[in-house]
Amino acid sequence: MKVSVIGASGRVxxxxxxxxxxxxxxxxxxxxxxxxxxxxxxxxxLDMNDAMAAKDIRVSITPTSNFEDMADSKIVVITAGVxxxxxxxxxxxxxxxxxxxxxxxxxxxxxxxxxxILVITNPVDIMTYVAYxxxxxxxxxxxxxxxxxxxxxxKNLIAKHFNIHVSEIHTRIIGEHGDNxxxxxxxxxxxxxxxxxxxxxxxxDVESIVDKVKNAGSYVINKKGATxxxxxxxxxxxxxxxxxxxxxxxxxxxxxxxEIYGVGDVCLGVPVKLGINGVERIIGVKMSDxxxxxxxxxxxxxxxxxDKIMATLK
Ligand code: NAP
Numbered sequence: 001m002k003v004s005v006i007g008a009s010g011r012v013x014x015x016x017x018x019x020x021x022x023x024x025x026x027x028x029x030x031x032x033x034x035x036x037x038x039x040x041x042x043x044x045x046l047d048m049n050d051a052m053a054a055k056d057i058r059v060s061i062t063p064t065s066n067f068e069d070m071a072d073s074k075i076v077v078i079t080a081g082v083x084x085x086x087x088x089x090x091x092x093x094x095x096x097x098x099x100x101x102x103x104x105x106x107x108x109x110x111x112x113x114x115x116x117i118l119v120i121t122n123p124v125d126i127m128t129y130v131a132y133x134x135x136x137x138x139x140x141x142x143x144x145x146x147x148x149x150x151x152x153x154x155k156n157l158i159a160k161h162f163n164i165h166v167s168e169i170h171t172r173i174i175g176e177h178g179d180n181x182x183x184x185x186x187x188x189x190x191x192x193x194x195x196x197x198x199x200x201x202x203x204x205d206v207e208s209i210v211d212k213v214k215n216a217g218s219y220v221i222n223k224k225g226a227t228x229x230x231x232x233x234x235x236x237x238x239x240x241x242x243x244x245x246x247x248x249x250x251x252x253x254x255x256x257x258x259e260i261y262g263v264g265d266v267c268l269g270v271p272v273k274l275g276i277n278g279v280e281r282i283i284g285v286k287m288s289d290x291x292x293x294x295x296x297x298x299x300x301x302x303x304x305x306x307d308k309i310m311a312t313l314k
Contacts, residue, residue, distance in 0.1 A: 001243050004030040004070040004112070006104050007080030008063070009037035011225075012120060014044050015232035016077060021048055021059045023236055025243045028060040030073065035065045073112045075239050078104050078131065081121040091305065094123050098309045101127045105134035105142075116242060116278045119144040119253070120231065124177045126306045128253045128267040130313070140278040144253025146269030147173040149234040150181055151251045153216045157209050162200050164190055171195075172251045173213060174269050174285065175298035181269075182294040183210050186287065238274070245276035254279050256299075261292060266303040 003020050007013040008031035021029045031041040041063035048061050062069060070076055081097040101121050108117055117135060119128045119142070128144030135142060150173040159166040171188040173181045185206060188195040195201055220227045241248045249271050258264040259282040271283040287295060 001026055002028040002030065002073045003239055004032055004073040004076045004115075006032045006070075006076065006078045007121075008044070009033045009040045010079055010081075011228050012231045012235075013077075013079040014041075015228040016079065016120070016235040017044070017061070018048050018051070019232040019236040020077075020239060021052055021061055022055065022057060023240050024057075025240055026059060028062070030069050031061065031063040032067060032070060033063070033065055038063065038065045067107045068111050070108065070112045070115075073115045074243060075116045075118055076108045076112055077118045077120060077235060077239070078108075078127075079120040080104060081127075084122075091123075091308075094126055094305065094309050095312055097121050097123075097127060098130045098313055101130045102134040102313055105131040109135040109137065116141045116143065118235065118238060120235065122177070123305070125253050125267050125269065125302045126309050129255065129306050130309065132255050132267065133310070139255040139257075140280065142255070143238070143272075143274075143278060144177075144267060144269070145231065145234060145238065146177050146253030147175070147181060147251040148238060148269075149230055150177060150213050150216075150269075152230070152234060153213045154183065154209070157212060158188070158190070158195070161204055161209075162190055162195075162198060172271060174251060174271070175295050176302050177253070177269055179214065180294065180298035180301050181210070181214060182287075182291055182298060183213075184285065184287065184291060186291060187285070241274045242276060242278065247273055247275050247280070249283055250274050252279070254282060256282070260285060261287070261295070263296070263299045266299055266306060268299060268302060 005013050005017045020026050033041045045061045045063040084093045119131050121127045124144045132142040155169040158169045168191045172184045175182040253267050253269050255267050256263050272279045273281040
């Protein structure tokens with residue numbers, strides 16, 4: 001199975017490519033970069049090859065600026081985007097990033113028309129909408145990383161508070177990958193038991209946990225300049241789930257058409273059943289009144305921003 005990464009000289013792009021190369025289900029990784037970064041991705045590819053030799057992994061790693069080389073990819077991961085400077089707002093990067101993502105999504109449609117697009121570029125919910133419209137792909141084949149990483153961060157925090165193995169934590173963040181993320185506390189369970197039934201729940205400060213998840217990305221960026229390992233593993237995890245046709249339920253961004261409380265014409269993070277064809281089903285979620293209120297707010301906010309961005313593309 002061949003997987004291509006666009007924006008491969010970037011911190012997320014190269015970390016994701018490295019993590020993908022290690023996956024036994026991936027036989028070929030294509031590092032796609034603009035001409036100006038080709039030298040760097042050639043270096044990255046050689047370095048990765050050395051690491052693979054050390055691990056006895058046989059995988060083809062191709063650095064290139066020729067976008068035709070993504071042909072026959074099963075999945076194309078779009079990580080390209082302009083860096084955000086401190087004085088820029090999220091919307092400021094949304095405008096240039098929408099142009100970049102739209103252009104790349106069209107190239108994917110041209111050279112890898114059967115592939116699945118996995119969008120990482122922020123603001124990811126809006127960029128997923130842009131890629132969906134620009135590629136002309138069915139919605140099942142245009143997915144955003146959405147709240148997958150947020151949900152993993154939340155799992156970690158819950159595991160730590162309750163001192164229970166992370167694999168036992170079943171929880172989700174849905175909505176926007178950003179300020180309007182929604183913790184689905186009403187359905188959070190540990191080992192199949194509702195979290196509210198655990199004695200340690202008394203000291204579980206939900207607001208502070210949500211704040212920690214919301215600010216986790218900024219915290220890492222402030223400390224080390226970028227998030228790398230978290231997104232990289234979240235990406236390879238998603239890719240593996242698709243290629244292995246695992247039918248797992250991950251919280252990813254997908255185009256909604258009324259499936260969740262009637263919300264439509266917007267891309268948001270929701271639980272989806274993921275398999276070889278991409279999003280095979282959107283899983284209906286039952287929310288508490290507060291969760292629904294927050295989810296509706298997220299939908300309105302993202303939709304309004306999306307309309308604004310789509311108008312600039314026209
Ligand atoms: P980065 O290190 O700045 O890399 C971005 C890459 O995008 C660059 O290396 C470049 O790749 C490409 N690029 C930059 N300017 C471009 C332009 N004008 N036209 C076309 N391509 C351009 O950024 P990063 O830290 O890797 O983050 C990449 C994106 O992922 C950002 O939008 C970030 O916010 C997002 N992100 C999302 C999540 C999530 O959970 N959804 C998590 C982390 C990061 P080439 O030169 O190789 O083409």
